């Protein structure tokens with residue numbers, strides 16, 4: 001039920017095959033941080049989505065070049081680059097969906113929480129602009145630490161009086177696609193048919209893959225522990241391999257596109273669109289918690305229950321909650337203490 005791949009793959013395949021068979025649609029999407037390692041390939045994937053009419057690329061550097069480059073690809077989305085703080089309102093105004101991969105990525109030895117001091121301020125500024133000129137948009141937060149940046153975004157919107165919990169998402173899709181890849185490898189199954197539900201948060205041990213719920217799978221205790229750890233710390237593999245040049249960008253761009261594509265389908269009225277995302281809910285004591293969510297015309301339509309958990313998963317959930325609560329509190333306090 002948390003499958004993210006087939007429909008979105010279909011969208012890309014459809015886009016690449018032919019645009020003549022696609023219906024004209026009207027989605028307006030902005031990417032904030034569009035010149036970055038994630039932002040550029042994400043913007044390219046969005047350019048290939050025929051359901052997008054306008055694609056606004058905002059960053060503090062390089063967006064005119066990125067936009068000019070992408071604008072030569074023959075797909076309907078009209079791509080416009082907006083560079084610098086003065087243009088953020090123009091970039092976001094009237095957008096249906098705002099995707100945010102702005103901010104600094106990790107270097108070897110850093111946790112996502114280490115990024116807080118820089119990225120918190122960036123996300124706060126983007127939330128303020130969003131509240132002002134795009135108060136009804138859906139916001140998809142990629143900037144880390146997601147466990148804190150989503151509460152920051154919410155708090156700014158609350159202050160502005162525009163917060164709608166159905167429209168704010170922390171993007172945890174990378175955890176899901178990693179889980180699908182690693183589980184299929186381990187089980188020797190078709191990766192295109194493997195769908196793992198990943199709940200919790202988006203940092204280390206707060207990432208909770210529900211391997212006990214993977215249909216038809218059977219894991220040895222060692223494999224279960226190793227796979228869980230690899231899904232939780234898969235980002236570190238990439239950070240280490242990139243050796244100081246950043247964190248996951250290409251897989252994240254793909255994941256970000258998948259989630260955006262799903263949301264766009266749901267906003268258009270498609271039924272039964274389900275994806276895992278970090279959203280406000282009351283499933284646990286944490287204010288935000290990733291869970292399978294049915295998406296609809298107004299954003300979150302339904303947050304699904306977690307289903308039955310193994311003893312190991314239940315224990316991991318209980319251990320994760322204090323971290324999720326503390327990281328959310330840190331975000332809220334950052335906004336409350338800001339001038």
Ligand code: NAI
Pocket residue numbers: 032033034035036037038039058059060061101102103104105106115119122125141142143144145146171172173174175202246247248249252
């Ligand atoms: P990057 O450094 O390559 O790109 C970031 C972009 O943000 C740059 O182009 C930069 O100019 C821009 N930027 C900085 N301040 C800005 C502002 N005030 N307004 C608009 N744009 C601004 O970094 P990368 O690798 O693209 O990562 C971006 C963020 O995504 C990081 O915080 C990273 O930790 C996070 N990330 C999240 C993942 C997830 O699963 N949610 C996975 C991987 C990375």
